Amino acid sequence: MEKMQRHFSTILDLLNIKLFRLLLFLILGSILFLSMYSNVKPEKLDLTLFSVADKTIRSPITVEDKGNTERARQEAVNQVQDVYIVKKEYAQNQVDLVTSIFDSVTEVNNEIKAELKERADQDMDIEAAVIPIEERIVRVKEKLTEEVTKVISDPAFAAMLQARPEDLAIAKDMTLTAVNNVMSRRIPADEVENGKKRVEEELRYTSLNSSLRSAIIELGRFAIIQNEFYDPKATEELRQQAIDNVEPVKILEGQIIVEEGQLISRDVYQQLELAGLLNSDQSLKPFAGLAMFIFIILSALYFLFDEMGKTEKVQRQLLIFSLIFVLSIMIMKLVSLFSDQEFSEIGYVFPAAMGAMLIKILIDERLAVFQTIITGICGSIMFNQGITGTLNVTVAIYIIASGLAGILYLRQQNQRSKILQAGMFVSVINLFVIVALVLLRNSQYTSLETGFYFMLAFLSGISSAVLTIGLLPFFEAGFGVLTAMKLIELSSPNHPLLRKILTEAPGTYHHSVMVANLAESACEAVGANGLLARVGCYYHDIGKTKRPQFFIENQMNIDNPHDKLPPVTSKNIIIAHAADGSEMLRKHKMPKEIVDIAEQHHGTTLLKFFYHKAKQSGSDVKEADFRYPGPKAQTKEIAIIGIADSVEAAVRSMSRPTHDQIESLVRNIIADRLQDGQLNDCDITLKELQIVGDSFCETLKGIFHSRIEYPEMTKQKVKQA
Template identity: 55%
Template sequence: MKRIYSTIKNMKQARFLLYTMFVLLALLMFVFLYHHVKPEQYNIQLFGISKETIRSPITIEDKEKTEKLRREAAERVEDVYTLKKEYAENRVDLISTVFTTISEVQEETDTHLEKLQKLKKKLPGDLYTHMPETQWSSLLAAKPSDLQLAKEATVTAVNTIMSERITPQDLDYAKMRVEDELKYVIVKNELKDAIVQLAKYAIIPNVIYDRAATEEKRRQAMDEVKPVKILQGQIIVEEGQFISNEIYNQLKLVGLLESESTVQPFIGLGIFVILLLTPILYYFWRFKPEHHHRNVYLLLYTAIFVITFIMMKLISLLQEMDLTDVAYVVPVAVGTMLIRILFNEQLAVVTSFVYAICGSMMFNEGVTGTFSDSAGIYLLASGLAGAIFLREQLQKAKILQAGLFVSLVNIAMIIAMLFMKNGHYSLMEIGIFVIMAVISGIFASVLTIGLLPFLEAGFGILSSMKLIELSNPNHPLLRKILTEAPGTYHHSLMVANLSEAACEAIGANGLLARVAAYYHDIGKTKRPRYFIENQIGDNPHDHLSPQLSKNIIIAHVTDGVAILKKYKMPKEIIDIAEQHHGTALLKYFYHKAKQQSDYVLEEEFRYPGPKPQTKEAAIISIADSVEAAVRSLSNPSQEKIEKVVRGIIADRLQDNQFNECNITLKELELVAQSLCETLNGVFHSRIEYPEIRKEKVKQA
């Protein structure tokens, strides 16, 4: 119950630290990036004189000016009128009807006055009043031939004029034209005046205002007006220039007036920071280290992130000294290489993107609230290069090579960007850029080599690089085992091979298991002759009591722990050396003691422990016993090997040796299969050569 409570408490503390780390990193990023999004504001007075040249920090549309231009474009569009061709036909029919009516009235026997009255009744009132009665009288008095000639002339003139567009503004001109058309008709003057007046009456506007077409044309004119934009970096006002209304409104629009306070950039920066850190938060939420508390890794990552971020910020301050392109000298790869070495490649890649995005904002050459594409791409390539090169080469000697590789990638990226910009750069400028790229890569590797020991020692982290260094056969302790206990050395190599393969089969740390197996029996170097793999000839235990033999055998664990501590070996390796026998029973000496006396306690012949606490320790304990047992077989076969392996695992389970580690039965099955495969490869059957057979016959 106490252990459960302690576990829950540790989980709570880990999550609390996770949230704390997230908040601290968010605050750090917010503070460091604040300067790069804070709008630069000026004390500008309307109708005043600008004291300096001011450029726009952003690209934004001037909606007010755009709308003004669109209104002006719409106002320039003339009204659309539609020609009504049927109007000409209607007016011609009207003239024909008038002349037909006059002819009908002429045929009647009434007096002239009575004819005028009948004509008045048959014609529209406005038409009759349009002309004086004298002209109507001239029409009634005309001969049929003259009247027919007048009719044809009038119809022709009206049809000609009405076939063309006549707007209300063109009406007077159209009537003048119809008068000109009838000027040369050969009729009496009185009759000519009458038909002219009649024709003028027939002429009316034949186009009407088309509202829908007019609105559509105005809309098209407005759409053709491109938005007026204030471009990023565009000069709004030059030094000594008069501040007009238009300039003042533009300064207000881009937020450069001191009177215009806004919190939008800071809200945006807060959201920006949270989005960048969310993948890292999610990673550590699911991160479950085997040998350390998650808190240690959280603090380690925070330290690496902060160191790199501070370094980027300090270099970005050089921009205030009018030093451009300083992003090319930033050794951002130091952060990704450290994370790759101490964590893994996935986290290093994610962090590379975070550094690159933040760097594109830091190195924006003083234009607040903007991103430098070239700086961001360069920093991303540099960071990824460091993480990728160390993918399979986790040795300290390779870090400098990684720095050179980063330098090459930096140079290639700079040249690519310069060429894509199609700018004219001198050889000296290109040379300076190349030198900055080389400095970035080399300095990153030097910093990585310098910081790595401090981080490993300060946080107690056993990195893959450290394990590879410890696996070097020239290590003093390994040479000690080889020279003082060669049998133990070869036994340890075999256990290392078995353990590594078994750990990789279940997803445990195979490299840690291999290196720990090299050192797990270092304590045997104190009394090597008392262990069977180092014996040649007599067995010293044949002359000792079971109790004394037991003490010597058990002592190799405590002696090994003492030696490892003396050489300041990592805690993980010391723990495995201490736990690889757990509290197992020394059966041989226990049964030997039982034969000599009935008063023997089993607890006295057990290792002091503790039991294996990790999967790696459990697997090494199995491999240690399996290797010794299989080596003792006279003719090892697959069946015998499998029987030994499964028997040892079953015995450890019955003895509760795995109760304190999180290895499962399914994983133990995979471990058994892996051990059998490896051992079968080592103890395979061999061809017996004829010479050996003859020698055996002679011996027989």
């Protein structure tokens, strides 16, 4: 194990060098590329036109079939009928035209009557003044347009001019009615003659004399014209609407292009070409896309760790993250090898929460979420159902949901036994995700298939927990990682070292518990690891068990042995407990963080009591000889524990401390540590020291609050006096 630790330290030192860190990311990228190479490699098809397919071929992408789309649109345009509109105003126009003709005839007749009357009044020869019919016809034509006069014959005008007024009125009404009835219907260009015949039929059987009847028939036929016309604009709008309604013909991702044994026709051959299956041996696009995808992932990972710094802890976390991620990818690749078209959902059995839970326990939640997301994306490529270059979004959602479920369950759980419960929780979430995906896709599965998927989901959660439990000790021991779960185990009173303190140095045990209470609350107040501080406090004075009677908290009903010893000897005994404690902890294979707390919690502070005692004895002493060997506190947790240790001992020596006395004492001890340079090697700030002091005061005030003095206590004090 020690040899392994030395190799591990060497690797961590190398990762501090930028070149070796980039080399690690290059190795990660190569592993990712090789693991997904076969999933994006275009399928090579040796196909020719009119050959027979030797297997079923599916499209790897979704692509529009522009040729079929254009043909479908042309068919839709061809089915659109030309748009014709009826101009209803034409009916009224023709009625008005017929009316104007009759009115013109009536006006001419009235004019002639007026002229005859005028001549009669002048005793002129009326017979000589009779106006011939030809002149009357001329007068009527003068009142009408050339278009009318060219079409209506003179006999027709003559019949109307010679008709009696009442007959002319009847003829007018009948003609207008017939024209209006016929013109109210659609009359396309090829139906105009039929319209004229209809109006003729309506006027043929009237009681009028034959000449007038012939005249109104001629007039009616003249009035019937085309009223339905082609509308190019409306027709074009309908055609465009038909084009817009045609959905593009697409070859969908995963769609079967040709079945096994099917003849490859021109249409099928064109679809294979559109899907990129005929020139796959020359295409580098999928590999370029995969390389870019991996570059994005690794760039995000690089900057994420670079932001965290280049401490030994960060390098350890980077190495652990890389190993867990590679392990997850390898397991995923192994599972994907068993997937095919008939067993396409094998990805559900992948222990997706394993990597997430390991990283959550060993590092932190943020990196666990990042690993879950990129694992899900990689899973969408690997579990592509045998269709190269496609993405299985369903599996990606499943993996991400499974990983997040494990992270969320372990968020507040620090016992190792909770990992198996987390696996059960992940299994339940997996089942819900599968049901949701099935309902979303509106898929039809048999009860056997559904049961099979549920079994895979259950196995995924349980295997994630089992692998996490099995791999966690390897990472904890191999990489010296101190997890929250490990700390909980170390805090158990049944631990041999804690039992040793409790039985051999009970005063020290009580002191350690009090210091733990102070340090934990202060660490949590400044964002440090409160649990580490508590557990470290339990062991920080383990060295005192070697000579427990030489420490005042264990001197119950015995004389103080230091009263009989020279100051130098007492100094050596007291100082030795830090080195003795760290040695005992190393012997019991305790985590390095706990060992550091025992070794550094006194830093290089001065044993003031024995130093001044030695000076008073008249001997020539050096201050450096009465200081702890150190090193000084390297972390916030150790610095806070060291201050808490001094504060607890000092407050305990006071008989009835008041709140003001406690606060003054805490501030003086912090100031003394600061002035003595004991906090120079850790990253604690003055603001955080202020918060630490406030936390100590609050905790101590709760412990040393004022109590009611009962009568029995008063009597006892009187007797003692």
